[in-house]
Amino acid sequence: MRRTIQLTLALIIMLAGISESATAQCKNFTKKQCLSELSDYTGNGQYNGAVMFEGEEASLVQTFYSSKDYRLFVCAHPAIADSLFFEVRDYRKKLIFSSKEKGSNSFDFSVESTQQLFIKVAVPEMGTANELKKNGCVSILVGFKDN
Amino acid sequence: MKKSIIVCVLFTGMLLSGCGGESDTSNQDEKSSNAIDTSLIKEGMGDEMYDRARTMFYSMPSPIELQTMIEKAGGYFRADLLHNPQTSSQYQTTDQQALALGVYGTDMSYATVFNQQQESLLFLAAAQRVSKKMGIHDPFNGALIERANANMADKDSMLLIVSELYWELNSQLQEENRNQLGLIVLAAGWLEGIYLGTQIMNAEKPEPEIAKVLMDQRFVAMQLNEMFIDYHDDAFIKATEPFFRPLIDTYLSLKMDEKETTLKESGGKTIIGGASAVIYGPEDLTQIKKLAQEARAKIIMI
Numbered sequence: 001m002r003r004t005i006q007l008t009l010a011l012i013i014m015l016a017g018i019s020e021s022a023t024a025q026c027k028n029f030t031k032k033q034c035l036s037e038l039s040d041y042t043g044n045g046q047y048n049g050a051v052m053f054e055g056e057e058a059s060l061v062q063t064f065y066s067s068k069d070y071r072l073f074v075c076a077h078p079a080i081a082d083s084l085f086f087e088v089r090d091y092r093k094k095l096i097f098s099s100k101e102k103g104s105n106s107f108d109f110s111v112e113s114t115q116q117l118f119i120k121v122a123v124p125e126m127g128t129a130n131e132l133k134k135n136g137c138v139s140i141l142v143g144f145k146d147n
Numbered sequence: 148m149k150k151s152i153i154v155c156v157l158f159t160g161m162l163l164s165g166c167g168g169e170s171d172t173s174n175q176d177e178k179s180s181n182a183i184d185t186s187l188i189k190e191g192m193g194d195e196m197y198d199r200a201r202t203m204f205y206s207m208p209s210p211i212e213l214q215t216m217i218e219k220a221g222g223y224f225r226a227d228l229l230h231n232p233q234t235s236s237q238y239q240t241t242d243q244q245a246l247a248l249g250v251y252g253t254d255m256s257y258a259t260v261f262n263q264q265q266e267s268l269l270f271l272a273a274a275q276r277v278s279k280k281m282g283i284h285d286p287f288n289g290a291l292i293e294r295a296n297a298n299m300a301d302k303d304s305m306l307l308i309v310s311e312l313y314w315e316l317n318s319q320l321q322e323e324n325r326n327q328l329g330l331i332v333l334a335a336g337w338l339e340g341i342y343l344g345t346q347i348m349n350a351e352k353p354e355p356e357i358a359k360v361l362m363d364q365r366f367v368a369m370q371l372n373e374m375f376i377d378y379h380d381d382a383f384i385k386a387t388e389p390f391f392r393p394l395i396d397t398y399l400s401l402k403m404d405e406k407e408t409t410l411k412e413s414g415g416k417t418i419i420g421g422a423s424a425v426i427y428g429p430e431d432l433t434q435i436k437k438l439a440q441e442a443r444a445k446i447i448m449i
Contacts, residue, residue, distance in 0.1 A: 023321070024322060027318045027322060030318075035314075042211065042306055042307060042310050043310045043311070043314055044209045044310070044313075045209040045211070045309075045310050045312075045314050045316075045317060046204075046206040046207065046209070046313070046317055047318035048204040049318070049321075058204070059204070060206055061204070061206070061370060062206045062207075062208075063366040063370060064208075065208065065213075065360075065363065066363075067216065067219060068212070068215075090408040090422060091422065091423065092408070094408055096408065096419060097417065108415060108416040108417070109416050109417040109418070109419055110416060110417075110419070111418075111419045111420075111422065112418065112419065112420040112422075113421075113423070114363035114366055115366065115422040115423060116370070142206060146215065146219065
């Protein structure tokens with residue numbers, strides 16, 4: 001029984017390590033591959049990153065101020081980058097931007113009056129068997145500058 | 148033995164859900180991460196999907212953003228409004244420390260935006276002291292502090308450094324699944340920003356631009372309200388949310404003038420027009436100022 005408990009604890013610790021490692025990898029991926037894409041925009045200091053699988057979606061609500069220019073950039077690991085897309089909608093859920101339509105993973109914009117926008121990122125199903133589902137880090141970055 | 152295996156399986160599910168690890172989609176509804184909530188895409192991304200999906204990231208504007216808005220609206224620097232950086236070592240409990248970190252972070256942003264180099268570094272040091280007590284080390288690695296010291300005369304570089312610092316802070320808290328702590332740091336920073344803004348504003352004859360920036364915080368109050376609802380069962384949030392509740396509720400009581408969103412292209416960017424505007428009067432500004440002052444006095448108390 002004691003041996004079983006020890007094994008259980010060992011497995012828990014090991015899995016906790018895997019979990020933390022995956023999150024840390026995502027953070028490092030964002031740092032190395034994504035932050036520079038904000039270019040001359042100042043990052044808003046928020047980390048919105050996670051591992052996403054095909055068939056999953058993620059969303060973000062963000063307040064944007066008038067008199068600022070913004071860049072919204074969605075950065076994804078190459079394994080899912082081609083299929084991933086994102087949409088931006090207003091408070092009434094009216095579509096404002098679709099990366100599928102524009103063929104771009106960044107959206108430069110300003111708002112005439114301060115408002116909340118809803119951002120949805122999706123990794124569509126690619127028809128892969130469950131156990132082989134593609135996955136990778138996805139980060140939603142927001143940068144601003146004075147206009 | 149059977150019991151142990153069940154424990155293992157349960158923990159596996161919990162851990163993998165926390166990091167979006169190697170689980171298949173049949174396990175999606177077991178996911179319990181605070182940072183991410185994903186759902187299966189079955190019918191594309193229609194309105195129903197937006198309504199059904201639970202929001203996972205509530206990303207608030209940074210204190211730098213608010214302070215640059217106040218600067219642009221005619222704000223100015225007042226050292227007497229800032230919290231005392233020397234008290235940073237005296238906060239003993241985690242909730243006190245999280246609240247203080249939010250306040251010091253905004254004071255650092257305020258000083259940086261108004262190009263007050265010595266104050267920026269003082270508040271950087273204060274934030275570092277409180278962070279270390281909370282076990283937050285990543286943002287304050289040697290390189291960042293060295294860069295701050297070397298670039299203190301360059302406002303743009305300092306703004307980038309402060310922005311990076313926030314990013315490191317938020318990512319470490321998320322990495323360690325301490326999102327509740329992150330929420331309180333953000334909320335305290337937001338409150339400090341409103342406190343500074345309302346104190347700078349002319350009480351007799353409020354500058355319309357500064358007033359507008361402050362009343363637009365209704366949108367951020369909406370976000371904070373949602374976040375507090377998400378964590379309403381958490382003991383830490385239960386203990387700290389009351390500091391912010393009167394201010395949030397007052398903001399939420401303000402009516403909105405809703406207009407149709409318009410879109411136009413200009414210089415390679417999209418300009419989003421229309422949307423909604425906050426309706427307010429002088430008495431609302433007075434009330435916000437009073438509530439921010441009261442709440443701020445409570446959260447910096449040792």
